[in-house]
Amino acid sequence: MDLIIEGIVRSFELLISGNAEVWRITFLSLTLSGTAVLLSLCIGMPAGVALALNQFWGRRFVVSVLNTGMGAPPVVVGLLVSIFIWRRGLLGFLEIAYTPYAIIIAQFVISLPLVAGFTMATIQQLDPKLRLQIQALGASRAQMLWLLIKETRLPLLAAVMAGFGAVISEVGASMMVGGNIPGQTRVLTTATVMEVGKGDFGLAMALSIILMLLAFTVNLILTMIQQQSRLK
Amino acid sequence: MSQGQVLSSQSGVQSPFVLEGRGLTVRHGNRQVLNIQSIQVTSDKVLALIGPNGSGKTTLLLCLALLQKPTTGEIFFKGNRIKYGQLTMELRRQFAVAFQEPLLLNTTVWNNVTLGMKLRGVKGPEIKKRASYWLERFGVALLARQNARTLSGGEAQRVNLARAFALQPEVLFLDEPFAAVDTPTRQALFGDIMNILQETQVTTVLVTHDRNEAQSLAHRVAVIMNGSIVQMGSPRDIFSSPANEVIARFVGMENVLEGTVVSSQDCIAEISVNDQVIQGVTTCNPGGTVNIFIRPEDITLSLTKPFNSARNVFQGLITSIIPTGPLVRISLDCGFKLIALITRMSCDELNLSPGKVVYAAFKSAAIHVITVK
Secondary structure, three states: OHHHHHHHHHHHHHHHOOOHHHHHHHHHHHHHHHHHHHHHHHHHHHHHHHHHHOOOOOHHHHHHHHHHHHOOOHHHHHHHHHHHHOOOOOOHHHOOOOOHHHHHHHHHHHHHHHHHHHHHHHHHHOOHHHHHHHHHHOOOHHHHHHHHHHHOHHHHHHHHHHHHHHHHHOOHHHHHHHOOOOOOOOOHHHHHHHHHHHOOHHHHHHHHHHHHHHHHHHHHHHHHHHHHHHHO | OOHHHHEEOOOOOOOOEEEEEEEEEEEEOOEEEEEEEEEEEEOOOEEEEEOOOOOOHHHHHHHHOOOOOOOEEEEEEOOEEEOOOOOHHHHHOOEEEEOOOOOOOOOEHHHHHHHHHHHOOOOHHHHHHHHHHHHHHOOOHHHOOOEHHHOOHHHHHHHHHHHHHHOOOOEEEEEOOOOOOOHHHHHHHHHHHHHHHHHHOOEEEEEEOOHHHHHHHOOEEEEEEOOEEEEEEOHHHHHHOOOOHHHHHHOOOOEEEEEEEEEEEOOEEEEEEOOEEEEEEOOOOOOOEEEEEEOHHHOEEEOOOOOOOOOEEEEEEEEEEEEEOOEEEEEEEOOOEEEEEEEHHHHHHHOOOOOOEEEEEEOHHHEEEEEOO
């Protein structure tokens, strides 16, 4: 019990006093995870729409891979990405192992199936005739894609939340490909693991609370957007 | 991209038809859902596609509206064969489609009505003018700022139709536009559409399973059954001279009696049905077996033998009385079965009940005769 109270007190102290290290870790977490989710949206949304609308050979296989990917353990993703970016790996020449880029790639891989999967499910729920109606109004393929994404903007925010929630809280992949280097790849989750290892439960607690607050705030903002536009 | 590049231009002869389909088939796996030898959509006229549910009417509409590529066959727009590809979009922009369900997007009514015009590159002031006019015309102008999701079924269908008309299409496709709305709305909307179609004279393809809609709105009717056109003609042809028993039943000739022609003179034949003789206008030769069709609403009932011009009067026993809305269906046994449709008021005035004996009368011109092959 003492640990919890100490942790809460400590975290507010650290936040209010403007501890540079804590703020840097928080900011880095937000930047890396935000970038990864943004990238996964750019690719995952069109891919999800395309999967929902088109029938092609091997579609079931792709959907199965996607569904498995939605629940892939971050450690496994971290391992796969590590193999690729390892010095002698396929992408070794990029020399991005233990850099923030490596974390972005790993988190992108974690978030992509979530975003694509949610998008696909959302678009599939639409009346198939809506697509015909949009075509009949005179839309090109690209215009139709955009109109369908706009039409499902509320449930699609859930995809954003799921993607962000998954990557901000994962630790295995970031640890493996980033290495928890202070100032470069140390994010909230890897720092928490390290502090626990060192026995500094107070600081670990503080970092965890910040992590929770961060996840909560982002979700709160997204939920507010979602609910507000529902009422319009 | 100009239209000429989308179409393979053939001769310079102007086709009398805006749209024409030849040898259209659609297969879903091994199942053939459409097999149309030929169909023509005439300029400025309303063509109704009627048929039971699942007969392929909507599939044909989708093919003609270039929203579905037929498995085989060709479609001609103003005499030019359509080559399928991305550019069919340019042609689709000359059509408009309103489906049975309103299919409005999750935005304001105004945005819904203007979207198609924007996609087609209509200029701003013109968009405003047309959207205002058609929203007003369909009586939903006051809803312009509301979200389309908050509308009632009838309102949504009015917005849907305003959206289609505002596109000022070369060909308008209406897929069961009245099927999903409640009865009072349907009646009001039906009246509006009838006036608007007469006024605008827009070339229209109307899909419906309601024979009354086809009868009042269409210049030509194509009856579709099991994916094929089984009869095509003026509404008068279709509804008074159906080509076979299935069509006759579909267009509302519920009484079907089989008989033998006993004599024939001056186009009036005497036909024996279960030892009773029915007179009908037909040119069938004596000795032939025929089917006789009579609409239930063409039969009048009375308690005493009527003295009017009806040549066919039979005494019959009422076997059942079933109210259907404002009308009542009365089943009679006159030596053959007969169904009559009379108003509820007439039923009350005659004080009809099962077991009672009445006289059923119908004119010789009210029966339709088809030779049984």
